[in-house]
Amino acid sequence: MSYTFWSFVMTAESYALMDGALHVYRRENSRFWQCSTYLGSRNHRQTTKEMSLAAAKDFARDWYMEKCVEDRQRRRGGLPLLANPVQPHIPEPIPVADGRLRQKSKGPTFEDATKAFLDEFEVITQGERNEGYVESKSIHVRVHLLPFFGDTALEDINAGKVQDYRVHRQTSRLDAKTGKPKKPARATLHGEIVTLRQVLKTANRKGWISAIPDMSAPYKTSGKLEHRAWFSPEEYRLLYEATRERAKNPPKPRWREVCETFHDYVLFMGNTGLRPDESARIQLRDVKIVDDESTGERILEIEVRGKRGVGFCKSMPGAILPFERVRDRKELKPTDPIFGKTPRELMNTVLDELNMKFDRDGHVRTCYSLRHTYICLRLLEGADIYQVAKNCRTSVEMIEKYYGRHLKNNIDASAVNVRKARPKAVAASKKSMKPKA
Structure with a gap:
């Protein structure tokens, strides 16, 4: 050689x-x-x-x-x-974008990676993730990702291709009325990008690609922190007074029980801080009326089952009366749900009548806003943020980021309105310089 x-x-x-x-x-x-x-x-x-x-x-x-x-x-x-002599190698020139058909890349395709991802994701996460969340991954792949990437070779999927997908999702659908592009919600597109990243991670683990491309969104500025939609104390009073009046005088007689249950639902949620999905799962056997030793008040102890697994909640005293009314009205058995399905339609109807569907920043109020109201009212009353986070099965970071930043009681005026003391000599000299009357 x-x-x-x-x-x-x-x-x-x-x-x-x-x-x-x-x-x-x-x-x-x-x-x-x-x-x-x-x-x-x-x-x-x-x-x-x-x-x-x-x-x-x-x-x-x-x-x-x-x-x-x-x-x-x-x-x-x-x-x-x-x-059959070997021909000497002649380096090929750099291709020019002349529109001619190029040779397709070989190797596993995006479709192969999605099949491998869905096969293992459902098995590995069985019992660990919500069934709806697992199903959403299949929907992302079937409805959006596969039609766009299709049989594209995995090695051809780069940061530019991911950005092309973002542009495609922002412009592919047109509004039937206005004819303008119908953009998906930020959370919707974020979920699809998360699924795309998980598919590429599967391909990387199998050795089909050497690295995962950069999937961060370009041109993205620092997002403004906005608080969650909630009801101020005055707005919350208007809400439960309106639901109380509707319970007494329903639009139709046969709707009386539904309106009474909805009034109790508003009071119960505003005094417990449960998520709507958690309140839908609560059964009678999950709630106990106890005398709290630290406060000496009667409260509810609730065993909560939701997105974070099994947790516990101690309510405000105001949650007892609506709970007892629902229990007695429905004659519940231990395994019966207390409220059942979330009353979204009735909530929207009442908010529209009160012109409170949107807050002053344009955020939509929903049944979830009752949880946000509970957290904000507790912080306004001076409750310990760690205990509030523990009682609501969330983190202090989430509360500080989305709930606590807009509450005026979090600002200590004594620490802000500080005046530096001036030396006596300077104060005396300034006093002597003042003109005499």
Whole structure:
């Protein structure tokens, strides 16, 4: 083997295969990998026409085996090795965007990765994640990701391709009335990007891609922190007074029980801080009326089952009366749900009548706003933020980020309105400089 050839290979990016008998390397300023071996007292070189290292290695192994067969035939008097001479490699020019059809990349496709992801995700997360969350991953893949990426090779999915997907989702649907693009909600697009990242992580674990592309959103500025929609003490009073009046005088007589239950629901949620899905799961056996030792008041102790698993909640005293009314009205058994399905439609109707569907910042108020109201009212009353977070099964960070930043009681005026004391000599000199009357 010539010294010149091996000195060139050592300067290029090179990998040894087949116990060192085969080498895969790539020259500087070249997109394609090449392979070489030493057989029959001479060097053999061949371009793989592959930009992926994994695909180039597969090509090199097949090429090496063919060369070994030719060399064996030559030694046995068969086809001479030089009957099919290896053409010298000519570096290919950098392609120009002339619109001609290019060779498609080889290797696993995005569709292969999604199949592998869905097969393992459902099994691994069984019992650990909510069934609806697991199903949402399948919907993201089937409805949005697969139609866009399709049979695209995984190695061709880069940061630019991910950005193309964002643009596609923002412009692909048109509003039937206005004809303008109908953009998905920020949380919707974020969920789809999370699913895309999980699919690519699956491909990376299987060795189909060497790294996950940058999936951060470009041109993104620092987002403004906005508080969650809630009811101020005055607004909350207007809400439960309106639900009380509706319970006394329902629009139709047959709606009386529904309106009475909704009034109790508003009071119960505003005094417990439960999430709507948690209140929908609560059964009679999960609630106990106890005398609290620390406050001496009668409260509810609730065993909560929701997005964070099983937790516990201690209510305000105001939650007892609505709970007892619902229990007695429905004659509940221990396994019966207290409220059941979240009354979204009735909540929207009452908010529209009161013109309180949106807060002053344009945020939509829903049944979830009753939980936000509970947290904000507790902080306004000076409750310990850690205890509030523990009672609501959330974190102090979440409360500080989304609830506590807009509450005026969190600002200590004595720490803000500080005046630096001036030296006596300076104060006396300024006093002497004042003109006398």
